[in-house]
Amino acid sequence: MSEYDTVWRVAFFCETCFSLVCLLITCLKWSPADTKPFPDRLDERVHDLPLVDMFVPTADPVREPPIMVVNTVLSLLAVNYPANKLACYVSDDGCSPLTYFSLKEASKFAKIWVPFCKKYNIRVRAPFRYFLNPISDATEGSEFSKDWETTKREYQKLSRKVEDATGDSHLFDVEDDFEAFSNTKPNDHSTIVKVVWENKGGVGDEKEVPHIVYISREKRPNYVHHHKCGAMNFLARVSGLMTNAPYILNVDCDMYANDADVYLGRGIAGIQGPIYIGSGCVHTRRVMYGLSPDDLEVNGSLSSVATREFLTEDSLARRFGSSKEMIKSVVDAIQRNPNPQNILTNSIEAAQEVGHCHYEHQTSWGNTIGWLYDSVAEDLNTSIEIHSRGWTSSYISPDTPAFLGSMPQGLPEALLQQRRWATGWIEILFNKQSPLRGMFCKKIRFRQRLAYLCIITCLRSIPELIYCLLPAYCLLHNSALFPKGTYLGITITLVGMHCLYTLWEFMSLGYSVKSWLVSQSVWRIVATSSWLFSIFDITLKLLGISETVFRITKKTVPHGPSEGEDDGPNSDSSKFEFDGSLHFLPGTFIVLVNLAALAVFSVGLQRSGYSHGGGGSGLAEACGCVLVMMLFLPFLIESMLLKDEAFHPDLLEETEVFSPLMPHVLSAREKSSRKKE
Ligand SMILES: O=c1ccn([C@@H]2O[C@H](COP(=O)(O)OP(=O)(O)O[C@H]3O[C@H](CO)[C@@H](O)[C@H](O)[C@H]3O)[C@@H](O)[C@H]2O)c(=O)[nH]1
Numbered sequence: 001m002s003e004y005d006t007v008w009r010v011a012f013f014c015e016t017c018f019s020l021v022c023l024l025i026t027c028l029k030w031s032p033a034d035t036k037p038f039p040d041r042l043d044e045r046v047h048d049l050p051l052v053d054m055f056v057p058t059a060d061p062v063r064e065p066p067i068m069v070v071n072t073v074l075s076l077l078a079v080n081y082p083a084n085k086l087a088c089y090v091s092d093d094g095c096s097p098l099t100y101f102s103l104k105e106a107s108k109f110a111k112i113w114v115p116f117c118k119k120y121n122i123r124v125r126a127p128f129r130y131f132l133n134p135i136s137d138a139t140e141g142s143e144f145s146k147d148w149e150t151t152k153r154e155y156q157k158l159s160r161k162v163e164d165a166t167g168d169s170h171l172f173d174v175e176d177d178f179e180a181f182s183n184t185k186p187n188d189h190s191t192i193v194k195v196v197w198e199n200k201g202g203v204g205d206e207k208e209v210p211h212i213v214y215i216s217r218e219k220r221p222n223y224v225h226h227h228k229c230g231a232m233n234f235l236a237r238v239s240g241l242m243t244n245a246p247y248i249l250n251v252d253c254d255m256y257a258n259d260a261d262v263y264l265g266r267g268i269a270g271i272q273g274p275i276y277i278g279s280g281c282v283h284t285r286r287v288m289y290g291l292s293p294d295d296l297e298v299n300g301s302l303s304s305v306a307t308r309e310f311l312t313e314d315s316l317a318r319r320f321g322s323s324k325e326m327i328k329s330v331v332d333a334i335q336r337n338p339n340p341q342n343i344l345t346n347s348i349e350a351a352q353e354v355g356h357c358h359y360e361h362q363t364s365w366g367n368t369i370g371w372l373y374d375s376v377a378e379d380l381n382t383s384i385e386i387h388s389r390g391w392t393s394s395y396i397s398p399d400t401p402a403f404l405g406s407m408p409q410g411l412p413e414a415l416l417q418q419r420r421w422a423t424g425w426i427e428i429l430f431n432k433q434s435p436l437r438g439m440f441c442k443k444i445r446f447r448q449r450l451a452y453l454c455i456i457t458c459l460r461s462i463p464e465l466i467y468c469l470l471p472a473y474c475l476l477h478n479s480a481l482f483p484k485g486t487y488l489g490i491t492i493t494l495v496g497m498h499c500l501y502t503l504w505e506f507m508s509l510g511y512s513v514k515s516w517l518v519s520q521s522v523w524r525i526v527a528t529s530s531w532l533f534s535i536f537d538i539t540l541k542l543l544g545i546s547e548t549v550f551r552i553t554k555k556t557v558p559h560g561p562s563e564g565e566d567d568g569p570n571s572d573s574s575k576f577e578f579d580g581s582l583h584f585l586p587g588t589f590i591v592l593v594n595l596a597a598l599a600v601f602s603v604g605l606q607r608s609g610y611s612h613g614g615g616g617s618g619l620a621e622a623c624g625c626v627l628v629m630m631l632f633l634p635f636l637i638e639s640m641l642l643k644d645e646a647f648h649p650d651l652l653e654e655t656e657v658f659s660p661l662m663p664h665v666l667s668a669r670e671k672s673s674r675k676k677e
């Protein structure tokens with residue numbers, strides 16, 4: 001087989017992979033549905049509004065600053081919804097007294113914040129976001145401006161208290177309330193359940209603040225705790241014991257409710273995309289408890305067959321664990337029994353019981369009920385299971401986004417997040433929910449299944465990597481990658497049309513040409529690093545060498561208006577930051593190889609007399625190399641020009657193996673070591 005054949009076969013393999021992905025994505029985009037809410041119709045039935053339990057998970061007071069968690073909670077407490085129908089549960093996997101302290105302080109501030117928001121119909125109800133903008137001059141001297149000043153001052157006090165407490169952990173030693181936290185470690189402690197604020201219906205401001213509950217499940221070094229997924233299941237159990245709302249809303253601690261009418265306007269049908277992706281979603285408790293549409297009569301009550309199957313004591317204990325109180329709450333939820341007005345503190349003992357790390361042992365939690373455990377991307381995993389049971393979901397995308405949040409800051413964090421997602425997706429591809437298995441069975445529709453199959457996108461990393469190196473390989477081996485003459489013209493036209501189409505798609509969403517260019521770069525970088533490393537992670541898992549882990553992304557709270565802009569179409573998404581992580585290794589390798597190939601080509605050192613059927617390499621292959629270099633431009637700039645110290649010298653140590661390719665890389669290294677001195 002000649003070199004020419006090999007190159008073309010490899011290219012054909014890559015093209016086949018890309019075509020498959022393109023086909024799947026086309027299927028996903030084919031007939032988009034548009035759901036319209038009619039909030040005015042809901043207003044008349046305000047007394048029928050159901051209870052909603054809101055879950056906010058947090059895991060690490062350093063990577064997730066408590067003031068951010070507090071803002072998430074405050075934004076949820078202040079939405080336009082009857083306060084006595086809401087309960088906010090904060091799960092703290094970090095078992096941090098600081099988080100608990102912040103929540104207690106926030107509950108005091110909530111008594112000012114919630115009435116203020118409702119009185120003046122404030123749109124954005126996360127205080128950090130609201131106070132980024134100055135008050136307008138027109139309102140000077142008015143009652144509103146006085147209230148605004150007072151509320152802002154109180155919020156600043158709250159921020160300062162949280163900040164001071166961050167630096168001074170002794171603060172907590174003096175109060176009895178913090179005793180539960182003494183001698184605890186994030187991965188070694190008993191269950192802690194604290195009712196921070198209970199809405200007893202009182203009068204005035206007190207009536208307006210929904211319940212706030214702090215929980216932290218038991219952790220022991222030898223028990224797997226299943227990260228966010230385990231936290232969600234614990235949240236489901238504790239809220240079941242306390243308020244047992246038929247609807248559950250999950251908002252991660254790095255997001256906030258951006259629209260005051262988030263429930264009244266849009267929530268009831270479920271703010272759930274066709275595929276459930278993490279935060280900002282409403283679920284029904286009965287669905288999370290494993291019911292399928294077949295178990296229900298037309299009026300929504302449980303069928304007699306399902307009653308026999310579900311509601312025997314034996315079956316309940318096997319599925320939901322041994323707690324009697326828990327079983328009672330499950331029966332109530334499944335039968336839609338009205339909730340008696342519970343006193344929350346009465347359920348603390350039962351809540352502690354369901355937080356034991358062995359509570360789920362040999363039950364169905366994480367297996368067929370609740371959030372499912374066999375993938376670090378628990379959202380997508382659980383989503384497939386729900387759709388497979390025959391449920392449908394709806395996606396509501398209002399003009400004012402219902403929830404906003406922060407993206408990981410900087411490329412290293414973003415790459416880490418992409419790697420975790422991709423690892424989770426590959427896990428799904430091979431677990432029992434896999435969309436590959438039983439393509440036509442279960443209750444999931446064919447196109448829905450195809451949509452889920454998009455998770456194979458991350459396997460594209462291998463053909464992407466090959467394609468980034470192929471033009472350089474051809475240049476170095478003097479073999480042709482592209483056809484010549486008319487066929488080259490056709491190839492260029494097709495590629496050009498595809499580029500124009502994606503550019504049009506981008507611009508029609510309000511993004512600029514520059515962000516289109518940046519996105520082309522970013523996705524090549526993500527594919528050749530995060531996705532590639534995720535394949536590596538899975539291989540290690542399959543070989544039994546290591547387990548996949550949930551690395552929490554580091555969050556930052558914006559402090560100034562410019563930083564505070566939401567990650568919308570106009571934000572500056574063109575900044576790249578580098579550090580010494582291994583994630584930058586493939587990109588740097590690609591750049592160096594392409595640079596070497598171009599250098600060899602330009603000085604005419606290619607292997608001569610090596611041209612086969614398709615002829616030798618030429619300008620087209622060189623242009624291919626230039627294109628790859630342009631896509632990896634940030635790597636080129638960072639590695640060649642050593643723009644600033646942000647490019648960690650460690651990375652150069654790691655790239656040393658490739659240095660012989662490039663004499664001037666060596667000189668760059670010398671420069672860097674001189675800088676170090
Ligand atoms: O052991 C853990 C780890 C994480 N979390 C919480 O999980 C949420 C998501 O973690 P984050 O680091 O922000 O990850 P993201 O990649 O931003 O999360 C997205 O991707 C996850 C799947 O990988 C989904 O679970 C999330 O809902 C979705 O927003 C945060 O509130 C964390 O506090 C825990 O409660 N316990």
Ligand SMILES: [Mn+2]
Binds near residue numbers: 252254553
């Ligand atoms: Mn997040």
